[in-house]
Amino acid sequence: MKTSFKYISYFFLMILGLNLTLSSCTSDLDVTPKDDDEFLSETFFQDPASYKQVLAKLYSGLYVGGNDGDNKPDIAGIGGDFSSYLRLLFVMQEFTTDEAIIAWADGTLPTLNTQTWAPANEFLYGTYSRAFYEISLANEFLRQTSDDKLTSRGVDANLKAQIANFRAEARFLRAFSYVNLMDLFGNVPITTEKDPVGFFYPEQKSRAEVFAFIESELKDLDNSLVATKTNEYGRIDKTAAKFLLAKIYLNAKVYTGTERFNDAAKLSSDIIATSGYTFANVPYKFLFSADNNRNGSQSEVIFPVVSDGNAIRATGGGMSFILHASIGGSMDAAAQGMNGGWQGIRTRKEFVALFPDATATADKRGTFYTNGQTLSIANVGTFTNGYAVTKYTNVNSDGTAAQRNDIPDTDFPMFRLSDVYLMYAECAVRGAAGTDMTTALGYINKLRTRANASPVTTANLTLNFILDERGRELFWECHRRTDLIRFGKFTGGDKIWEWKGGTQNGAATASFRDLMPIPAKTIQANPTLKQNPGY
Template structure:
């Protein structure tokens, strides 16, 4: 049984006064509610249950595109299916890399396969708007839960104590969105609950200023978050905040030009010694329909919840990730789904990271090869490129999930194995708080689960770590960020098929390490500065 809060995650209406500053940031992709009947007055909060409902909206916003699953989309310009936060993260983190390619020709989607995007790309605009929409909801929740407002409504002390934790979770989810914006677009405006409600041009901050904001928020909220493992499954606790802080520190050289590897190793040590435990189950259990209860959940620090009955998002979130990976001669029922969308496959160079394509020497190499060619000669042909069967809507014992159209499989946004890998990387990069022998032990624990050969201290190089992150975390929305940190995303030091728009792959320009600020965003807020190269 999954946590109860998600069962109400899209059944309530939006709140009056969502931060209209974002209208000026997004132009045509309006992040304000589309239906005037969805606006509610402050009387909404007279019901004590409303506070958790709004928190649920924030969590559900990571998966669904609107208040009715894919219907009634939160933002205009993309449908509710295309504008799902998780789906957009997959599109921008995986398609431009060696890990994935998609055969669809929707709008400007093909340019993400080839690193040839432009500021008019509607999927980048959707990603930008989706993140700011989440920020706007978090800001309004924080405005409505001040001590003064709670006192005026006569909220009792027990609920007030819960709301302290709710507020910290809202701040975390806001920081998570700012992290994604900083990572993808660099310098963006920062709006908080202290900003006025109404149309104005928020000031664009530098990437370093956004970094400092996220860092400060994650440190400050620690006192109010639930203790490690003390919250409901699927909700944030202190360990999740430490994990996100470790992530921004791991990429600090990219974001602010300063290495923070010692801080990464220290934080990962705290994460590893928390109540979360490495899941000593077959690797496939982590991505099965019952991964919230089959033992995999012990290492899930921040899962994005899915449920075939409670969250009716046919095109968003995990429904997209699994449906789009099915095609060719694959039997969709084997994946627990009602059909395949013939979209995403692995690129040839990624398959080569594994000892074989049959999951023999490494159980993580879950490729479907029957009728599929290794080379991708034609991007639009699903049988060009090996299919991926990592995520599956079937329970780990082989029994059926709740339904075949919307999966039950949770998406592990943060998990303990990544903390092992971050510790190892920070140590190799010179962290004074790391130990090579300890790092090798963590890597071998990961590899033992995968039934891959053990490594020695001499094997632990940066090139090995980048490859191992791919093998362990592929299709989990990390690859673009990882390749940039290692200097392998643009340029010619790492080439894969269709990089740069040619079949054999070619070098791309370094300015593409940052995505462009969407053109319609700049049109709506002319004070914004475009990133160099665009």
């Protein structure tokens, strides 16, 4: 069982079943939910508990696609299961790379496996719309919690202080969505609570301008977010903002044309030294089990997307999708703590080759299921082509059962300290000021020791090694596409994997695909938007 905030979040959605009234600047993006005068209205906010309930809606939107799980979707025209934020982020970050491939032929989904997507891709539209929906909700919450609004409602000083913390978290979650939009689509509009409510065309900003906005927000949030490790589990604190800032600095050359590795290294050092988050000295598999919120793994998880089999009714969202879809063939679904498999996600042989073996013998992180599976993928639509992955399980670390076998308890580790170790090491290899190769080596070997992998020496610390080690440590955690682009290996012919470019042996792809296209439906709704080059 998770924390009380978890239950506020999901029972609020299930019991009230409210639809949002958001007629703000994203109406032109066709992401406006059905109107309901009860929610986010003056009457609604007369209840002091309403403020935390809306914050809970913001957090729960990372997992579920609607107010009661998969049904009553937030976004018109997109099912609640297909429009789950975590599910769509996983699709974008993993299926487009060597780490994953999916057998399903739903709509334009296969083109994500092969880097042959087009602006009409409905999964790109879902991703774009989901991120802007979350931004729209955050903006409206910020409008409704201004000093003037709170004073007019007679909100007392104690509740105002809590709401100040809620506002900071809403701004962080808005920044998180902007990071994903900037990373995937580049030039996107920026809207805040200061923009007018009602239909208008928000101005498209350059990727560098979006970067500058996010950087400013995250720096400012260091003054308003709660102190590290003082929030309820599942809610973010100052360290989450520092992590996200370090992450955009790490990728700054991609986003703005200017390297910021010195800044990324400085923040990484600060998080490691002073945040209070500590390396989880537990078996690697504990980090991805059903009780990863309490088995020791939680000490290094800076930002989890929380799951709960009893509280969440979302069969197709978040971790439920990741676990169900990665089970098939001769796999025993019960061994993964689930009630069945959807015969979907596997990995590609080039990713398997990053590990010393496919049996998790010489590196415990190489959690592949090979029985009845072929290493090579002759047919993308056949689940048994390609090794399956058993990294995530809905089983407690002591082997006992989770609460349910249809919807998992396993939390998704969006940010964790191990990634900070890897960021520091990469910055050191790239020659960032203030870094030390001996320190970097210590961080890398700490990860490898936990995985029972052989230690390495400083001679091994090359950029190619860092990229491979990031894959071994962080695979299926929604980092791979971004990492490959930063290293210049996502498109082009420098790194080839099966079905890249649409052929089994793989082929070079055009560099313009480092950016996703602005979805065609979005441009139809807002003709002021300019499409990315190449599309």
